[in-house]
Amino acid sequence: MSSFAVKNLVQADRKLIAFRIGDQEFCVNIMSVREIRGWTQATPLPHAPAYVMGVINLRGAVLPIIDLSARLGMKDAEPTARHVIIVAQMKTKVVGLLVEAVSDILTITEENIQPVPEVSSDLERQYARGILAIDKRMICMIELDALFPDQESEAA
C-alpha cells in the first residue's frame, strides 16, 4: 500500500504546509489548504465522534472543526488562543483542522519523500502517505481524504 502511494506522488516540486501537533510534525498538500486562522470557541455537536470539536462560523458558512490530534489517535487537544485552524478542502466539503502551530511551508521533490515504514498500527498506515526528512526533522505527510472516509464525508 505504501509503495502504491509513493508511486502516486510522482510529481516534481510540490509545496506542503507543515504543522505541529504535540512533539510531532505533519504536513499536507498546500493545494488543499484554503486559509489558516486562529482558534475560536466551537459550538459542540450532539452525537458527534470525539474528534469533532464542533462547528464555527467561517464568514457565514458553518465549518466543522476536527481535533487532528484526537483523529490521529493522540491525546485530545486542549485548545488555547495559540492554536490554529487549518481550513482545508476535502472533496466537496470544507473542514477546519485544529493543530498547535503551523511551522513551515516546504517545497519538496519526489526524492524527499520516503515510504512509510512498516508499522503495526493501522491508523498510521491509513493516513500516512510518506515521510519527509528535512533538516534532521521527520515530517509525516498526511492524506486528508483518508482521514475522513466516505461514509463520513459523503453520508450527508
Added chain:
Amino acid sequence: MDMNEIKEIFFQECEEQLAELESGLLKLNDGDRDPETVNAVFRAVHSIKGGAGAFGLDDLVSFAHVFETTLDCVRSNKLEPTPDVLKVMLKSADVLADLVSASRDGGGVDESRSRGLVKELEALAHGELPSSSAHEAPKPAPKAAPAPAPVAKAETPKPTDDSGFQPIPFSFDGFGEDEEPAIEGSVYEVSFKPRRELYSKGNEAALLLRDLSRLGEMSINCDTDALPPLDKMDPEASYFGWKISIRTTKSEDDIRAVFEFAEWDCDLEVKLAEEASSDEELPMVPVPFDLSILDDSSGGEEEKGAEQGVSEETVAAAVSAAETASNVSRAARAVEKKESAAAAAAAQNNAAAAAAAAGQTIRVDLDRVDRLINLVGELVINQAMLSQSVIENDATGTSAVNMGLEELQQLTREIQDSVMAIRAQPVKPVFQRMSRIVREVADMVGKSIRLVTEGENTEVDKTVIDKIAEPLTHMIRNAVDHGIESPEKREAAGKDPEGTIKLTAKHRSGRILIELADDGAGINRERVRQKAIDNDIIAADANLSDDEIDNLIFMAGFSTADKISDISGRGVGMDVVKRSIQALGGRISISSRPGYGSTFTMSLPLTLAVLDGMVVTVAGQTLVVPLTAIVETLQPEAAAIHSFGANQRLISIRNSFCPLVDVGRVLNYRATQANPVEGVALLVESEGGGQRALMVDAIQGQRQVVIKSLEANYTHVPGIAAATILGDGRVALILDVDAVVAASRGQSMKPEMSLAATG
C-alpha cells in the same frame, strides 16, 4: 450563445405567454370584452407558434396554428366568445401548455385529447365562417379583411396531418398580417410627406424613394400643391409630398421599414390598394391615389370606406401599441389623423399605461441571487459583531464611530430587505396552475365551478412558491371533489348551481396568508366524528367542540369521501397537507359553516432562508427552537411533575399528562436528567400530532435567524435541523423538534425535517 440556450429562452418566454394566454382567457370568461384582451390572447398564441416554427417544433406549430385561427375569428368578431367557446379555448390553452412542456422535456402528450380539441377548434372556426362570409359577400371589396377567411379556408381543414405546412419565421411584427395577403405582387398605396425635421436631420427624401423603388415596380406622383410662390418660400421648409403606388411581393412592414429612420419626421401612410381583379366586383372604378375611396371596407356597418379604415387602423394600433415605441407613435398618429384629438390622447395614454404595466425585467440566474443573499447575510452578522465590539470598548456611545455604525446598521438592514425582495415572486403562477386543476377536476366530477383568485401579486420567496404548489393542489382537489356539492344538490339548497372557490393571498405581519374558501356544504361534522370513531382516532364518547371536530380531518389516515374517487381520497389526505405546510414552517387551520362552505387558512413564512425561533439555553449551549412548533411555554411546578416507570416523567397540564423530554439528555449534552423545576418547559406539537413538553434550562429570547446548512460541510446531525449564526458570531444549532420527540418515544432519530439552507 448556442441553439440550446436560445431554445431555453424560447421556452421561458412560452411560459410567460402561456400565463398571459390563460389570464386573458379567464378575463374573457369573466365577461371582459376589451379588444386588447382578445389581442393579448391572440398575440400569446401567435408568439408561441412563431417561436416554435423557428425551432421546428411541428406538433406545437400545428396545434398553435389551429388555435390561432379560431382566436382570430374571435378577434374579428366572427365568433362570439361565449362560455362554451371559452371552455374549449381554456382546454386548448392547457393542451398548448402540455405541448410546450413536452417539447421542452420530451415525453408525450395525450394525442387523442389534442386531436379532439383541434376538431372542436376547427368546428368553431368553421361553424361561424359560412355566416360571416355570407355577411361579407354583398360588400363590394373582400380585400381589407382577408386574413381570417383565406387562412381558415386554406389551412384549417388539415392542420394536424399537414406535414407540409411551413411555419412562418418568427417575427414580432407579424401582427400586421391582416393587411398582407400572401398573393404575389400586391399593390400598396404609400403616401409620404416629409416634414422639415426630416431634412434638418440630414435625411433625403429621394434616397428613401429610391430604396422604396427596389421593393418592386412603382409609380410616383409628386404633390406640389403646398408649394408657395417663390418669394414666400422658406428654403428650409418641406413642401412636397409623394403618392406612390407600388406593386411588390413584400409586406407592408417591409415598406414601412424603408422609412424606419424617417418615420418620426414625416407623415406616412401605407395601404393596400385594390387589385385589378377586384374591379369586376366593384361597381365603381377605383380612382388612382384617392385613398379614401380605395381603402374600403369589408365587414360592417360603416358605410364610408374612410371610416372603416379608421376602425381597421385603430385595431392595428391597439395591437401594436404595446410592442414598440415607434409603433406606439405610429398607431397614435394613425388614429389622430382620422379621429378627434381626444381619442389620440386616449390611445397614447393607453399605450403608456401598457408600457408602464409591463415594467422592465431582467433574467438572472438564481445562483447569483443566492450568492448575493448569502453575502448580505454575512454582512449583517459582521456588522452586528462589529457593533458589539465597539459598544464594549466605548461605553458612552456618542463617538463618531458609533454614529457611523448606526448608519451602517440601517444600511445593511435595507440591503438585506432589498436582496430578499429580489427572490420574492408573486404567487400568480401557482394560482394560475390552480385554475387549470379546478377546470379539469370539475369536468371529471361533473360540477360547474368558478375559481376566483385575489391578491395574486402578493410576493413570497421563490422556494416557498415552489413548495406550496403541491399542498395547494391537493386542497383544491379536495375542495372541488368534496367541498362543492353537485349542481343538483346546490340547486335544491337554493344556491347558484355554479360553485365558487376563492383563493386569496395576502401579507400579514411578516407572513403570507393563503386562504382557500369554498361555498360548498361545509364539513359534515357528524360524519367526520363517526369516521374518527371508526378509525380509532377518537373515543366513541369523546366530547369535542365543533372546531376540534373540524380539525380531525388533519389527522393521519382520514378520508371522508364515502367512495374513494379518482381525484382525491387516495389514502393520503389533509394530514399530508398539514405536514408539508409544517415542514415549511407554516400553520394551517380550518373553519367551516355547515351549508355555507369551509375556509382553509394557511400561514407561511415569507422565506425559507429565515426562521422565527426561540433562543434557549440547554446545558450551557445555545439552541434555537422553531417557533412554529411551540404551542406554549410554562414554568413547571414540582407538584406537576410525576415520575412514570423507571425513568419517564410526565407533567400535568390542565389535567392531562404529557411526557417530559429533557433536550439536554436527548442531545447527549449531559449524562443525567436535569431537574425540571429549575428549567422551562416548551409544549410542542410534533408531526404525529402528540404533544410533548421539552425541558430546557432557560429562554433567552425570540428572534429571526438565518438558516445555515450543516450538511454542506458536515453530515446530518440527529436531532438537529440546521444551524444558524447568532449576533455574537457564534454558531447555534436549530432543534429538529420532530426528531427529538421521536427519539423520546424510543425511535431512532432520523432526518425528518429538511430545511432549505443557505450555508
